[in-house]
Amino acid sequence: MQENGQSATDKLIEDSRAAAVQTLKAMVAIPSISPLSGGEGESKRADYLKSLLESFGFKVNRYDYNDGKAIRSNLVVKHGDFASTIWIIAHIDTVSPGDLSLWTHNPFEAYEEEGKIFGRGTSDNGQDVVAGIYALKAVRDSGMQNGYNFGLALVADEEIGSVYGIQKLMQEGIFGDNDLFLVPDAGSSDGNEIEIAEKGVLWLKFTTIGKQVHASTPGKGINAYKHAMHFLDGLEDFLYSKYNARDKLFNPDYSTFEVTKHEPNTDSTNIIPGIDVSYMDCRVLPNYRLDEILEDIAIKAREEEKTAEGLQIKTDIFNREDPAQPTSADSPIVQMLNRKVSEKLGVSPHTLGIGGGTCALFFRRKGFPAAVWSIDDDMAHQPNEYCNIQDMLNDAKVFASLFA
Numbered sequence: 001m002q003e004n005g006q007s008a009t010d011k012l013i014e015d016s017r018a019a020a021v022q023t024l025k026a027m028v029a030i031p032s033i034s035p036l037s038g039g040e041g042e043s044k045r046a047d048y049l050k051s052l053l054e055s056f057g058f059k060v061n062r063y064d065y066n067d068g069k070a071i072r073s074n075l076v077v078k079h080g081d082f083a084s085t086i087w088i089i090a091h092i093d094t095v096s097p098g099d100l101s102l103w104t105h106n107p108f109e110a111y112e113e114e115g116k117i118f119g120r121g122t123s124d125n126g127q128d129v130v131a132g133i134y135a136l137k138a139v140r141d142s143g144m145q146n147g148y149n150f151g152l153a154l155v156a157d158e159e160i161g162s163v164y165g166i167q168k169l170m171q172e173g174i175f176g177d178n179d180l181f182l183v184p185d186a187g188s189s190d191g192n193e194i195e196i197a198e199k200g201v202l203w204l205k206f207t208t209i210g211k212q213v214h215a216s217t218p219g220k221g222i223n224a225y226k227h228a229m230h231f232l233d234g235l236e237d238f239l240y241s242k243y244n245a246r247d248k249l250f251n252p253d254y255s256t257f258e259v260t261k262h263e264p265n266t267d268s269t270n271i272i273p274g275i276d277v278s279y280m281d282c283r284v285l286p287n288y289r290l291d292e293i294l295e296d297i298a299i300k301a302r303e304e305e306k307t308a309e310g311l312q313i314k315t316d317i318f319n320r321e322d323p324a325q326p327t328s329a330d331s332p333i334v335q336m337l338n339r340k341v342s343e344k345l346g347v348s349p350h351t352l353g354i355g356g357g358t359c360a361l362f363f364r365r366k367g368f369p370a371a372v373w374s375i376d377d378d379m380a381h382q383p384n385e386y387c388n389i390q391d392m393l394n395d396a397k398v399f400a401s402l403f404a
């Protein structure tokens, strides 16, 4: 049923504009931050979203997990009676607001200005939580649904590793072997990017332990800073030259190994520091194994230790996401998205890889086809985060069109 190029679900979604805006504002007012970032978890926000979905007539399955500090809540709705399901996976947790002085308004009191809604979590990932809900409702209300069930999973804990979110849900046996997955959690502002691959992520902390002495008698001590610089400089060169494959899907198209943070050591110029703490961020193409990289790093650390009697270099991993094989550009979810995005938005999408990491990683690890797509102004984690109302509605139209 087409009318001026507008489908029945398009119209239903446009008609729900005021309700969708209201839902997003109500969500923002209920903080949903991990206890690891000083929050109370997702359960209050899940209460609100569950009762909203129930008021629309949907049966909602709730999966609560206790992380020892808070209840981490996930909501799942499945609509339709088909053999397989297309899942929209959006996360209901947010990062903390960060430095409050950088916000012009209270980050938990959403406000509207020039077609945008401002507030923490409006873009990441509120826009697509709301788009998912109103797309689901439009598909149900239109009475037209061909071929796939509409699955909506509103998940917890995405910002800190998805341990109490999608990783737990995957153990619940909710997802079928022939299901398809759309994770609307990254994209470009005109909607022309479909992400099908992510690099592996490794965050490392190096603690170099030497011996502190007066700077005038270096022979009596071990300069931890000097050894750390030597070690890290050599390590970067080694990693870049050994793991030097290129993959045009990604930008940049190679693995990166970058020394980043450095902790203060001594506050005096005349002290040889006995300890040095430095950090490295690695983004690794999917064809490499992180274990192999870690083994190489250990060998390099032992080599450096041999250059001074008593020198020690400790390596701690504090974030690790092993890369998964990319989703094929020929997989049905990517092909469908390609078609529907160009139909609805008039752009020609292309596939690409990003530096990591979304919920799609966990599906790809298990061999499920997952695509990441949304209309995204790249406001995630920023002060004065916003969502364009029209982008939210257009995301919903694309989601709904997958079932038409």
Ligand SMILES: [Zn+2]
Binding pocket: 091, 124, 125, 158, 185, 380
């Ligand atoms: Zn996100």
